[in-house]
Amino acid sequence: MTGFADLGLSPKILKALEKTTLKQPTPIQAEAIPHIMRGADLMGLAQTGTGKTAAFGLPLLHRLLDIGHPPGPKNVRALILAPTRELTTQIKDNLEIFTKGTPVKVTMVVGGASLFKQAQALSKGTDVLVATPGRLIDLLERGDVSLEKCGYLVLDEADHMLDMGFIHSLRKIAKHIPLKRQTLLFSATMPKDIEEIAETYLRNPVRVQVAPPGKPVERIVQGVHYIPNGDKAKLLEEYLKKHPGEQALVFGRTKHGSEKLAKLLAAWGFKVGSIHGNKSQNQRDRTLTEFRSGELDVLVATDVAARGIDIPTVRHVYNYDLPNVPENYVHRIGRTARAGAEGTAVAFCSPAEMGELQAIEKVMKKPIPVIGGAPWAADVVAAAPKPGQNRGQRPGRPGGQKPGAKPPVPGAKRAGGAKPQGSQRPQGGKPGGGSFAPRRSAGGGQGNRRPG
Structure with missing residues (x-):
């Protein structure tokens, strides 16, 4: 059975994983992590509860650790977009567990919280920004954050983002991110609109699917x-x-x-x-x-x-x-x-x-x-x-x-x-x-x- 150590992850990340309940990679993690670590764009299809956050989070953090210097003021190195505040919070909490003992900084911005405090938190820049689309657009329009040096874009629960009408927000945000980037899209289902998003924003993506869409949890x-x-x-x-x-x-x-x-x-x-x-x-x-x-x-x-x-x-x-x-x-x-x-x-x-x-x-x-x-x-x-x-x-x-x-x-x-x-x-x-x-x-x- 493949272990996290077999995937080539940084020793610092492996040390942080030892203090979690994650002992063996789930199928989506085992299949997606090697592709992400070599820099490929990826479209991951897996149901909720299968470990998608670690599937994109661990290799992303591994790549950021190699940079070795802090981001500039207001700059963001990796952007993770999620449709709801609750999901955004969960992603941020998980990433902070994985980055314990490393210099990687994770910041979250969501609606319903102080815009001023979020702008302050971004003033010195961040390695990873986890955001809901609406609040990120607010900060971009105010000039409180820059995505000009963002090399990674992750769209989590992309099908739910479409259901909630975030496609126009996604188009606005994508204009601020360099075309030369790694883009990862994760979704539980694959409606036609998701295929179109993949064609628009991903370059020759690897497709990883570990469970048929719509199939409910076994237990x-x-x-x-x-x-x-x-x-x-x-x-x-x-x-x-x-x-x-x-x-x-x-x-x-x-x-x-x-x-x-x-x-x-x-x-x-x-x-x-x-x-x-x-x-x-x-x-x-x-x-x-x-x-x-x-x-x-x-x-x-x-x-x-x-x-x-x-x-x-x-x-x-x-x-x-x-x-x-x-x-x-x-x-x-x-x-x-x-x-x-x-x-x-x-x-x-x-x-x-x-x-x-x-x-x-x-x-x-x-x-x-x-x-x-x-x-x-x-x-x-x-x-x-x-x-x-x-x-x-x-x-x-x-x-x-x-x-x-x-x-x-x-x-x-x-x-x-x-x-x-x-x-x-x-x-x-x-x-x-x-x-x-x-x-x-x-x-x-x-x-x-x-x-x-």
Whole structure:
């Protein structure tokens, strides 16, 4: 088996690695590092949680160590772009571990933090700048940073950057970087737009792919529960109660809906926090710190948490709302089963979300096992409110209840004896959480799998 020492990395980096949990290179690391160290442009395809940060970070740091003198004022030697603050923070934290005991300096700039302090941090220059596109453009326009001597460009989670509309920002930033550079692109999926970016910004790139796009983590036991929108909050409560003391990540579609759901769960006695785009960077960092330390059992989040958050203690992922982008489902559930652990992922599917579910299953090339309810009939799907309409997703008011009222128990009759939306309620709708614990056999979970 190939070890990090066999890849030709600097002794200083190998010494720093000895103090980490990284003992053997993952497949993406073993394949990508030699190409990067010889200076080739590279397009790396690998799912979340496979060690992409070390795959580009270790050889990049190795090459920077050879320079031997500090960068000039405001200069940047290597630029790493990532789509979210959380992913940017994680990359920076990992690189600082790898550079311990070396003169290599790592700096981070993200939105939501002091622009003045970030400009100060860049005034003396930095070896590696990890940035979100928007904040970097702010600093470039102010003249607080120069990319004229940047010899390395890394685009991490490139597909997510496209989803978030950063293609125009990327074009602006690339104009500031010399054409003579090494460019590395890492992505979990390969839509047509990513191919076009690779053709535009990479020169004769080596392509490294270690897992088919869309294939979910092997140790994650998945399931879908068909449930009317108005009953989702109560169903989530029942699932959470079946796994006390085990950390859960709950994904919502909107910032407002996620915050409302978090407040509702808190009112029901759960230790819960939330992160989304309406939170300041300090609030998001504090909540993630509390979740990592175990002070919180439940984290409700939008897709800002779908990538780049590595919390090994997360045992359960609940897709309270299914994602609009099917590939994001794979990233969401990849937040569990980290570092060799097992995990479960439950998708809640209302009639209006059948299209999203079918798109997810198409990406994964297999159906998600049904653990509650039954697929919605075509006439029920056709009658369901479409995205953007009032779909009853306000967690505090399922079924039109008054503010503060608890959602009805799934299957319970409403006022006047009416059941939820006629015959739309699937049979067998009680949560299967009791029998849906991760399998602890040597072979791990069964069902849909992908290499970890």
